Amino acid sequence: MSRAGTQAAIGAAMGAGGLLPDRMRQGDFFVCDIFDAIPKDDIASMEHPIFSLATRPDPRILDYEHNGARITVTPSVRGLATIHDKDILIFCISQLMAALNAGRQVSRTVHLKAHDLLTATNRETSGDAYRRLREAFERLAGTRITTNIVTGETETTTGFGLIEGWEIVRKTRGGRMVSVAVTLSDWLYRAVLSKSVLTLSRDYFRLRKPLERRIYELARKHCGRQPSWTVSVETLLKKSGSASPRRVFRKMLRDMIEAGHLPDYEMVEEPGDLIRFAPRGGLVESAARPPVLSKQALDEARRLMPGRDVYALEADWRGVWARSGAPRLRKPDAAFLGWVRKRAE
DNA sequence: CCTCTAGGACCCCAAGTCCA
């Protein structure tokens, strides 16, 4: 099975720290046995607040308007889906993307092993965790959205749930949750098919604070690979979907800056009630400028490793570059492509 | 052996409330 090699290569490249054990399975389902999928997130939901940051059932109806996009999010009586519930979507999307990248047939219904989901999203596997997983499914299915966001080439104006349906397949004895069939909403599914997804840091699942997760998403979406992204606290508050007053929100941001464990990005407060995000990496070696890659090099990398997120590759490579003492590169493109080729084998 | 269940103790968070 050729995937074993791929997994080993990725495992080695990602570094040993906390990497999940090899739990490949021989399966008939085309999506479930791909465990090494890089976490993907849906771009539309990253840009607009859909998920609740609250730590208790959130009955609010969210209305949001930004650059002509309107979203109304209506919770069920169980409350809005939380940002933790989103882990399930991220997992599903990652499975779909992995299947797409492997050239397999995909459908809106994703079959997954509950245990895989829990371990992949850095959770425990206690009975309580399964119970909460179940509640998360219910919140996801119960949260209705009305939007005119365009994903792929279609503009959706109708209402739908975050997931359309889910089914737990239990073993007859013991009542254990063995596998789950999740049917994604059409909107999400189209987003995946059109590949409007971004790679998340694996450390995302280690973020505990809901607000930290949300802020990371926003930074990933808006800052991306740019040298920096500056945003007002006010706008950040609006984009995050936090229900806190601005002064409390600002305090939260300051606490986050203090803690400093936002993956990939550095956060700084600037005069005028602004927050600036900048990608980490070249920051340690500020004397040396990080190598700039041409678009051609990225295209070539895409060709060498089809299906992989080249920006993630670039970020990994920059990390390697920074760790090796940030040497000055005469031909960064060639160095990068050499590294990619080696990795593609 | 690994996976999973069960349950208790404890920790954390965002939001709500109080108070100078």
Added chain:
DNA sequence: TGGACTTGGGGTCCTAGAGG
């Protein structure tokens, strides 16, 4: 106002043990 405290629910860690 703005800081400090409280609240209510979720998340985490831990142990012991069952089941496949």
